[in-house]
Amino acid sequence: MDTEPLVLIADRGLNNQALLADLLVSDAQATSIIHDTQLNFWLQEEVEILPSLLILDFNFFQQQTRVFCQRWLAHPLMRQVPILIMSNDDDEIELLALTCGAVDFLAQPFKPLLTLARIKLHLAQVKEHRRLSSLSMTDALTRIANRRYFDEFYRAEWRRACREQGSLGLIMIDIDHFKAFNDHYGHLQGDECLTAVAQQLKAAVQRPRDFVARFGGEEFIVLLPSIQAEGVRVVAERLQEALANLMITHGYSSASQYVSVSMGLAWCEPDNDFRPDQLIAAADEALYSAKENGRNGFSEVVIVENKPVFQAS
């Protein structure tokens, strides 16, 4: 179901707010902003809702409008929220608006039908842009995040962990004897199995920033930001139990009568001397060791002073 788009209207006066809210009543939910603090709220790190548009009155910041637009467009989330600047019909202000990052200019006094048509056009563009962007980040078969989205998210979380002296856990997951599953039950059933595993993994992680992606073929990856090393093991056990509950028969696996997975767990406190791909390599190595140890289980590695240390599992 489509959710109603959210339009932020920043204007220190209430007249235009009311006018625009009335105009938009059937197309969007309007939120009124009259103080800087209300606008700054959207520029924090942890905003969970993504508005569709910001309509900003030029008088809100006057000559500081350019600086504000730069801040808005530098924010990792808000940069996806186009700015429309409104003001009295003045060529100089219109030019400033269009050269400081706003996508359009709404001249006052408003011509209601034209103003609404313009805003609706921008709302439609934002919606289409987000639809395409979500498609480009989703794995078509399993409907979870794809590798590309993972890479982007992982880099951002790595940077955050470096900044905040946080920690990151990774779990690399590979279905056991999946070639034999495909060979005996057919590719279509193989596809269904991959989708069921992906959806079950996604449902089993709990925190908002936990991230599950298809890493490739029959491999999945789980990123667990701000977690202790022992926590990674707890999540791995939960994932393993969730997958066991699927009880997908696999009559051609030496590891179990049901579809099972092997996991490589890695954990570190990122710093600038250690690279994101090194943690992935460590998880991959742990996965290899889990396969060597008979599959349907996991191996763990933690990074201490930039050196991998394997743990007994």
Ligand SMILES: Nc1nc2c(ncn2[C@@H]2O[C@H](COP(=O)(O)OP(=O)(O)OP(=O)(O)O)[C@@H](O)[C@H]2O)c(=O)[nH]1
């Ligand atoms: N049905 C289906 N199969 C896929 C897909 N992507 C990869 N595979 C199959 O996954 C299998 C992976 O096989 P291998 O890498 O040999 O590993 P395995 O048989 O799982 O063996 P172990 O990992 O050692 O337990 C191959 O047969 C691939 O064709 C997909 O999108 N759909």
